[in-house]
Amino acid sequence: MTAGAGTGRRRQDEVYRAGVYGRRPRVPTVHTALAAAARRKLTARALGYVAGGAGGESTVAADRAAFDRWQVVPRVLRDVSARDTSVELLGRRLPAPLLLGPVGALELVHREADLAVARAAADTGVPMVFSNQASVPMETTAAAMGDSPRWMQLYWSTSDDLVSSMLQRAEASGCEAVVVTLDTTMLGWRPRDLDLGHLPFALGKGIAQYTSDPVFRRLVEERAATAAPRDPQPRPTPAAVRALVGMARAWPGSLVENLRSPLPRAAVETFLAIYSRPSITWTDLAWLRAQTRLPLLLKGVLHPDDARRALDEGVDGLVVSTHGGRQVDRSIGALDALPDVVAAVDDRVPVLLDSGVRSGADLFVAVALGARACLLGRSYVYGLGLAGEEGVRQVVEDVVGEFDLTLGLTGHTAVDQLSPEVLRRV
Ligand SMILES: Cc1cc2nc3c(=O)[nH]c(=O)nc-3n(C[C@H](O)[C@H](O)[C@H](O)COP(=O)(O)O)c2cc1C
Numbered sequence: 001m002t003a004g005a006g007t008g009r010r011r012q013d014e015v016y017r018a019g020v021y022g023r024r025p026r027v028p029t030v031h032t033a034l035a036a037a038a039r040r041k042l043t044a045r046a047l048g049y050v051a052g053g054a055g056g057e058s059t060v061a062a063d064r065a066a067f068d069r070w071q072v073v074p075r076v077l078r079d080v081s082a083r084d085t086s087v088e089l090l091g092r093r094l095p096a097p098l099l100l101g102p103v104g105a106l107e108l109v110h111r112e113a114d115l116a117v118a119r120a121a122a123d124t125g126v127p128m129v130f131s132n133q134a135s136v137p138m139e140t141t142a143a144a145m146g147d148s149p150r151w152m153q154l155y156w157s158t159s160d161d162l163v164s165s166m167l168q169r170a171e172a173s174g175c176e177a178v179v180v181t182l183d184t185t186m187l188g189w190r191p192r193d194l195d196l197g198h199l200p201f202a203l204g205k206g207i208a209q210y211t212s213d214p215v216f217r218r219l220v221e222e223r224a225a226t227a228a229p230r231d232p233q234p235r236p237t238p239a240a241v242r243a244l245v246g247m248a249r250a251w252p253g254s255l256v257e258n259l260r261s262p263l264p265r266a267a268v269e270t271f272l273a274i275y276s277r278p279s280i281t282w283t284d285l286a287w288l289r290a291q292t293r294l295p296l297l298l299k300g301v302l303h304p305d306d307a308r309r310a311l312d313e314g315v316d317g318l319v320v321s322t323h324g325g326r327q328v329d330r331s332i333g334a335l336d337a338l339p340d341v342v343a344a345v346d347d348r349v350p351v352l353l354d355s356g357v358r359s360g361a362d363l364f365v366a367v368a369l370g371a372r373a374c375l376l377g378r379s380y381v382y383g384l385g386l387a388g389e390e391g392v393r394q395v396v397e398d399v400v401g402e403f404d405l406t407l408g409l410t411g412h413t414a415v416d417q418l419s420p421e422v423l424r425r426v
Helices: 007-020 031-041 044-051 058-068 113-124 138-143 160-172 191-196 214-226 238-250 255-260 263-274 282-291 304-312 334-345 360-368 378-409
Strands: 070-072 087-089 092-094 098-100 128-130 150-154 178-181 296-301 317-320 351-354 373-376 423-425
Touching: 007 378, 031 044, 031 378, 044 191, 044 378, 058 334, 070 360, 098 128, 098 378, 113 128, 113 138, 113 378, 128 138, 138 150, 138 160, 150 160, 160 214, 160 282, 214 263, 238 255, 238 263, 296 304, 304 334, 317 334, 334 351, 334 360, 360 373, 360 378, 373 378
Parallel strands: 098 373, 128 150, 150 178, 178 296, 296 317, 317 351, 351 373
Antiparallel strands: 070 423, 087 092
């Protein structure tokens, strides 16, 4: 475990010592520079998918603007030589109030995708939330993590059997909680992807949790067996051939056989037909609750009334999130929504904050406003794109390192000393 108390000074030490020999950090240590470097390196499609938001992207901006409304008021002359950045979450002690949030289709930014993230997470001790849209099956990712904490994120499919199967697999893979993402019952209006005509899943990217699932495979076989003979196809374009090869690669087994088989294409079509269920309501939660013994958290809650209802339904935690501004344009920023949700929950379950978190100082503000921990998203994805596993590890250590220093430099030695009192609203 490398990310915890003392990380700040250790990171500074490493960096400045290496600097004497002319070496610089592998990836920039501040998010703006990290994003700029990723913009230069990623393909247009990858960048559009990762950086893009819904509509005019005002929610992406609102997530950040919400942080800008808070300032920290440091205190001096308190002994801060020994600090503890750890927090307790669902019975586990974490090195810092930080998790790696679920991000799908990571193969767009790096060949090793979820595996590189998993290794960095295990190395730092920071939990990883496996995406339902991962590029690597959860069993493989879990195997790379040893005993390190991991959670599973679920999209509520129209197939009950598939949902149950995913949950069973999450349990068997050692996941310690399930995060149900509720803000994506349909894909948001995302102009960057629309203008490129690019949806990773339609190319077979980010559907590894499905193609590795026995229930999903059965559904694909049924679909392929009952599919009507297709109309004569127009002459294939090079892009269509690349898409078919991509789909064939996504299906388990030999590429050559898959290129001749109808199954890879049926898999993509099956996925597109069943991945989401816009009809879900609060009354469905009891069914989901009964499918797993794991703690259940709801991701995408922004209204205090929804938070109260979630508690009535017996959920174990909430993730206040705008999905990184990717779903609803002109939404309230996640941090702006946090205080009311925290007040409604009144300490009965942990509330996590996601969307717009970029630094250790951001962690500090969110925790002071009542978040038990934060989920990091785009920042670690850029680290992955720039330098693979090493890039993710560095981003995590940089964020935790800055949190450690901010804690001490504001006169605190433990996370539970933080409260809104340490902040001032601008
Ligand atoms: C490229 C990308 C893919 C994402 N995929 C998922 C996903 O599969 N499941 C999910 O619940 N959230 C997904 N999210 C949302 C993240 O979990 C998180 O809410 C978001 O990244 C927070 O915004 P931030 O990264 O700007 O802080 C994705 C976000 C990005 C940027």
